[in-house]
Structure formats: C-alpha cells, structure tokens
Amino acid sequence: xxxxxxxxxxxxxxxxxxxxxxxxxxxxxxxxxxxxxxxxxxxxxxxxxxxxxxxxxxxxxxxxxxxxxxxxxxxxxxxxxxxxxxxxxxxxxxxxxxxxxxxxxxxxxx
Amino acid sequence: xxxxxxxxxxxxxxxxxxxxxxxxxxxxxxxxxxxxxxxxxxxxxxxxxxxxxxxxxxxxxxxxxxxxxxxxxxxxxxxxxxxxxxxxxxxxxxxxxxxxxxxxxxxxxxxxxxx
Numbered sequence: 656x657x658x659x660x661x662x663x664x665x666x667x668x669x670x671x672x673x674x675x676x677x678x679x680x681x682x683x684x685x686x687x688x689x690x691x692x693x694x695x696x697x698x699x700x701x702x703x704x705x706x707x708x709x710x711x712x713x714x715x716x717x718x719x720x721x722x723x724x725x726x727x728x729x730x731x732x733x734x735x736x737x738x739x740x741x742x743x744x745x746x747x748x749x750x751x752x753x754x755x756x757x758x759x760x761x762x763x764x765x
Numbered sequence: 766x767x768x769x770x771x772x773x774x775x776x777x778x779x780x781x782x783x784x785x786x787x788x789x790x791x792x793x794x795x796x797x798x799x800x801x802x803x804x805x806x807x808x809x810x811x812x813x814x815x816x817x818x819x820x821x822x823x824x825x826x827x828x829x830x831x832x833x834x835x836x837x838x839x840x841x842x843x844x845x846x847x848x849x850x851x852x853x854x855x856x857x858x859x860x861x862x863x864x865x866x867x868x869x870x871x872x873x874x875x876x877x878x879x880x
Contacts, residue, residue, distance in 0.1 A: 687866065691868075691869075696873070698769075698856050698858070698872050698873045698874055699808065699856075699858075699869075699871050700871070701868035701869065704866065704868060711788060735867075742807060745811050750795070750813065750820055750821050752821060753798070753812060753869055754805035754811060755800075755808045755809070755810075756807050757806060757807050758807050
C-alpha cells in the first residue's frame with residue numbers, strides 16, 4: 656500500500672511558485688522520499704529525492720519537515736509545461752520498492 | 766544515454782488472447798521493474814528484478830501474468846489469457862542497482878486495450 660497522502664488536485668498561476676504537499680507519517684528512518692511527475696502519455700519523470708535535509712536541483716526544491724512526516728515539493732516559477740500529475744513516493748528500505756499513490760494533478764493556469 | 770525502451774507502443778487484443786511486452790533497460794542497470802497503470806490511477810508495481818532474479822512479485826497475478834529477465838538485461842511481461850480489466854498502460858523502469866540512490870528511469874509504456 657502507498658505510504659503517502661496527497662491532495663488530488665491543485666491549480667497554480669503561471670509564473671508563481673507551486674507548492675505540492677505530501678504526508679508520509681509512517682516513514683521509517685532510512686526511507687527516502689522521491690518525487691516524480693507524469694505528463695499525459697509519457698512515463699513518470701524523476702524530479703528530486705531526499706532523506707531528511709532539504710534538497711534543490713534545477714527542476715525543484717524539496718522541503719522535508721524535521722520529523723520527516725511530511726514534505727513539500729516547490730516548483731519556483733511554474734510554467735504551462737509543468738501541468739502534470741505529481742507523485743510523492745516513499746522508497747521502502749530492504750527491497751527498495753517504489754510504491755506510487757494517486758498523486759496530485761497540478762494545473763498551471765495562464 | 767539511451768532511455769528505457771519498450772515495445773510495442775500500443776496493442777489491441779480480444780479477451781482470452783495472449784500478449785507480450787518487451788523492455789530494454791538502460792545499459793548497466795541491474796534493477797528492473799514492471800508497473801501496471803490503469804487510467805486515472807498511479808502505477809502499481811507488478812514485479813521487481815535484480816539482475817535476472819525476482820526480488821518481489823507479490824502483486825503479480827500469477828495465474829495469468831508471467832515475466833522473465835533472461836541474462837539480466839531485457840525483460841518480457843506476458844499475459845495469458847487476457848481479461849477486460851487488464852486494459853492499462855504497462856510501464857517498465859530500471860535503476861543502476863538495488864540500494865543505490867539513483868532514481869528509477871521509466872519507459873513510455875505499452876498501452877494495452879482488451880476488447
């Protein structure tokens with residue numbers, strides 16, 4: 656079963672920051688949080704991952720709370736091409752399974 | 766680097782027929798995953814390979830689905846016989862090795878329609 660909970664949908668104005676929340680209250684100490692996005696008719700695309708420190712790359716920033724029970728993916732300046740379904744995943748330790756939930760459908764509005 | 770290759774891109778079959786999907790992971794990637802994605806849902810893990818051994822197939826309906834990864838490289842997923850509820854996109858993903866922090870790389874999937 657998925658170990659994450661996300662809102663089903665969100666809207667964001669073009670050029671503004673998109674903040675996508677994720678709850679993973681049952682995460683274990685050595686389990687990583689991964690974020691992927693999926694644009695229609697394509698496979699999921701990796702965005703970013705982290706363990707407990709905040710992370711940033713060219714696509715996004717990942718903020719993980721100190722207790723690690725939730726995280727937020729930040730797209731600093733959303734564009735129309737960021738419209739997609741965003742998945743927050745906790746990668747299980749041991750067998751390293753990536754279990755997807757239902758994700759958040761982000762719509763960037765012009 | 767070349768991405769994960771999957772074929773065919775689309776397949777339409779009638780129920781009770783058989784079908785096979787093929788995946789060629791990124792060169793050197795030891796771990797390979799097959800996912801099933803039904804319309805409107807997130808991908809569901811079917812089977813995970815490490816080299817040519819099965820790590821997890823707990824969600825694979827073994828009465829009709831089978832998968833193999835000969836020589837630890839390419840993989841095939843087979844459905845025999847297909848049911849209407851098998852209509853979905855079948856995604857293949859690979860990563861360098863189990864435990865690594867390198868992310869999964871996905872192919873664009875095979876869209877199966879069972880009529």
